[in-house]
Amino acid sequence: MAAMSLLSFETPERRRSSVNLAEMHRKVSQIEHDEIQKVTSSVLEKTNLCPKLGIICGSGLGGLANEIKDPQVIPYAEIEGFPKCTVQGHAGNLVLGYLSGVPTVCMQGRLHFYEGHPAWLVTMPIRMMKLIGVETLIVTNAAGGLNQDYKSGDVMVIKDHINMVGMTGHHPLVGPNDDKFGPRFPAMTVPYDRELRHLALQTAEELGFSSFIREGVYLSLSGPSYETPSESIFMRSIGADTVGMSTAPEVVVARHAGMRVLGFSMVTNVVILELDSDAIPPTHQEVMDTANARAKDLQLLVKTIVGKLASTL
């Protein structure tokens, strides 16, 4: 009886639609593959550098790219298939050169889901980096401090993340798995490399940055609205210290491809947990101003860490 009723659901129309779904998946996966190849070829046509390190600059943190020696600046608009940056504080350049002697490719500006790109396209540059030889990735972001002990201008070494945008189904690895990059079911047990985190904290201490260095958990939302107080209370209660609209999807794709990852959250504003608060609400201008004010310290920290890693990369 149960089998009968199941069979009765299998109408020719349904069979056709499941074939169409498979066909659609195949096409989407082919588009992804073609786009990544196109972008990678377009970058390789413009440079002879073989980068070992990749960097992604967060909102207002693009100054890190200016630390790169012998820079070759390629605007995203000149890379075939590369989407434009539409967010203020994200210049939209790929900068290739040497950071502390290490051949590096730096994204001076990132792509965000809220700009209208699907999750796989937001993270496409990570796969391009992998294809051109990058094995270690440093990600930075501007974020709200959910942890009320945090102050604006604090820099948090990311020890873990909550990929909430992924948990709601907008996961960059959804769709047919590309085995060339990594497995169907990648583990995310240690997304942020333990040794690199230790090195970051130790280097921060040596530089005299202990008063504003933290270590904690970053939570990714889709944005673009900032969170309500109740959403913020919820996110804090599940263990998040900072919240933003990027990073976790990039890190998932990097880890899927076997890259080592180090991440920093710049706390640009303290998140309001109180309902009907008279506190000044967050703005993107505040985010950029705070990021700019602390950017030099983060640049020095990253440069020093990379210098220490140089012989191993």
Ligand SMILES: O=P(O)(O)O[C@H]1O[C@H](CO)[C@@H](O)[C@H]1O
């Ligand atoms: O994560 P990054 O790109 O640093 O930027 C953060 O700042 C912007 C909001 O002010 C959002 O894009 C948020 O994600």
Ligand SMILES: Nc1nc2[nH]cnc2c(=O)[nH]1
């Ligand atoms: N979601 C979110 N993203 C941010 N980016 C910088 N600050 C914030 C914030 O408070 N919330």
